[in-house]
Amino acid sequence: MKNLKITVNGVAYDVQVEEVGGDTAPAAPKAPAAPAAPAAPAAPAAPKTPAAGETVNSPMPGTVLDVQIKPGDYVHAGETLLVLEAMKMENAIAAPKDGKIVEVYVIKGQTVESGTALVTLG
Numbered sequence: 687m688k689n690l691k692i693t694v695n696g697v698a699y700d701v702q703v704e705e706v707g708g709d710t711a712p713a714a715p716k717a718p719a720a721p722a723a724p725a726a727p728a729a730p731a732a733p734k735t736p737a738a739g740e741t742v743n744s745p746m747p748g749t750v751l752d753v754q755i756k757p758g759d760y761v762h763a764g765e766t767l768l769v770l771e772a773m774k775m776e777n778a779i780a781a782p783k784d785g786k787i788v789e790v791y792v793i794k795g796q797t798v799e800s801g802t803a804l805v806t807l808g
Contacts, residue, residue, distance in 0.1 A: 739788045739808040742779065744798045748772030753794055755805065759787045767805050768792070781807060 688703045752769040755761060766778040767787075785807035792804050 739785070739806045740782065741803050742767060742782060742805045742807065744770065744779070744800055744802045744804055746770070746772045746777070747799050748777070748797070750792045750794055750796045750798060750804075751776060753790060753792065755787050755790065757787050757790055761785065761787060761807070770798070779804060783807065 688705065690701050690703055692699050692701055748770040749772075750768055751771045753767075754769070755767050761767065761781040761784065763781055763783045765781045767781055768779050770777045770779055788806040788808040790805050792798060792802070798804070
């Protein structure tokens with residue numbers, strides 16, 4: 687067993703790692719180390735801060751099936767921005783108003799939660 691110190695997102699953790707499949711002799715047992723802090727769940731990547739304009743949020747949790755716009759595109763109210771699959775149904779997410787796409791926060795295949803920022807219209 688090897689004792690290692692690993693830092694994740696600025697939090698240090700003391701962990702023990704066992705090497706398997708090696709041809710080395712087992713190491714002599716060491717005195718028990720101080721109990722390590724419980725591993726925190728992996729924090730999701732920090733979401734981007736929405737740009738200035740009107741942000742279109744996901745109305746439900748689901749998976750992005752198709753993104754039909756890109757930054758710089760001009761869209762009209764009611765035009766489909768992207769398609770979101772939720773409960774085996776495809777839902778077209780439409781532009782709430784006319785405007786220019788400032789930022790797209792999601793990609794095809796990404797899973798989103800209800801309220802996740804999808805697009806910002808300027």
